Amino acid sequence: MLEKANLCIDVGNTSIKSALYDPNERGIAYISRYRDASELITPIQAAGRVYLSNVGKEDVTLLIQSICADNNVQLFIAETQKSAFGLTNSYSTPSNMGVDRWLAMLACMQKSQSKTFLVVDIGTAMTVDAVQNGVHLGGWIVPGLSLLKQSLFKNTQRVFGSEENFGLTDFGKDTPLCVDHGCTAQILGTLLMAEREMKKNVKKFEIFLTGGDKKLFLNLDVKNIIQCENLVLEGLTLFVD
Numbered sequence: 001m002l003e004k005a006n007l008c009i010d011v012g013n014t015s016i017k018s019a020l021y022d023p024n025e026r027g028i029a030y031i032s033r034y035r036d037a038s039e040l041i042t043p044i045q046a047a048g049r050v051y052l053s054n055v056g057k058e059d060v061t062l063l064i065q066s067i068c069a070d071n072n073v074q075l076f077i078a079e080t081q082k083s084a085f086g087l088t089n090s091y092s093t094p095s096n097m098g099v100d101r102w103l104a105m106l107a108c109m110q111k112s113q114s115k116t117f118l119v120v121d122i123g124t125a126m127t128v129d130a131v132q133n134g135v136h137l138g139g140w141i142v143p144g145l146s147l148l149k150q151s152l153f154k155n156t157q158r159v160f161g162s163e164e165n166f167g168l169t170d171f172g173k174d175t176p177l178c179v180d181h182g183c184t185a186q187i188l189g190t191l192l193m194a195e196r197e198m199k200k201n202v203k204k205f206e207i208f209l210t211g212g213d214k215k216l217f218l219n220l221d222v223k224n225i226i227q228c229e230n231l232v233l234e235g236l237t238l239f240v241d
């Protein structure tokens, strides 16, 4: 009998990503991106089991629950835990931590030999989480690139620009370039500061980088950055049995 596929779904604040996962193959297959949860109906109908991470609207969970129920598809909804797979959370209320951060750390626990690393996820928000010997030291949450720019455009009279991003940090000579390059510098600067903060605790660590805007870091002169397509989806695969 042919096993039906495992569909992993990562619901963020801007978009939804999904991938099929076959435990007999290495890693996750091609990642699809959706704007609207209704686009999930067809892929869910074709799946045997669904594994969900949602930090976005609760409505999306409700919709996925009803699609799964209508089609007799089993659904697993991931939640942030106090500890799992050798990782210990630092939050006194673990459920307050976005499950995307937790899953990304769990994925890195599998990849890191020393279990000592930074994980940086750059999407709508940018998150940084520090782990030493499997213990979460804590993290940061800051606005992502698009939110940084929008907050400037919204709260000033004379600052303007576009959503377009060039991934550069040289000094700008007009308003849009001052905004774009400056906000890029703020994002890259967050990683540099995180590295500095981590070095107060540990000498050697990996930096795992994920999220839709990870290419911003392409030209950053930081060693041991490991780019990962989607650590949240990878973390979900740990729950596939």
Ligand SMILES: Nc1ncnc2c1ncn2[C@@H]1O[C@H](COP(=O)(O)OP(=O)(O)OP(=O)(O)O)[C@@H](O)[C@H]1O
Pocket: 011, 012, 013, 014, 015, 016, 033, 055, 100, 122, 123, 124, 125, 146, 211, 212, 213
């Ligand atoms: N194919 C794509 N379509 C849309 N945006 C993309 C694409 N590839 C990369 N991006 C970038 O990804 C960013 C969003 O990142 P991501 O998908 O990680 O965010 P998200 O859906 O809000 O997830 P999260 O809430 O987990 O951060 C956008 O700002 C955009 O620049």
Ligand SMILES: CC(C)(CO)[C@@H](O)C(=O)NCCC(=O)O
Pocket: 012, 013, 055, 096, 097, 098, 099, 100, 101, 125, 126, 127, 141
């Ligand atoms: C910070 C985001 C938005 C990043 O996707 C998500 O992880 C989230 O909603 N977190 C809740 C707050 C927290 O993690 O402490």
Ligand SMILES: [K+]
Pocket: 121, 122, 123, 124, 125, 126, 127, 211
């Ligand atoms: K994110």
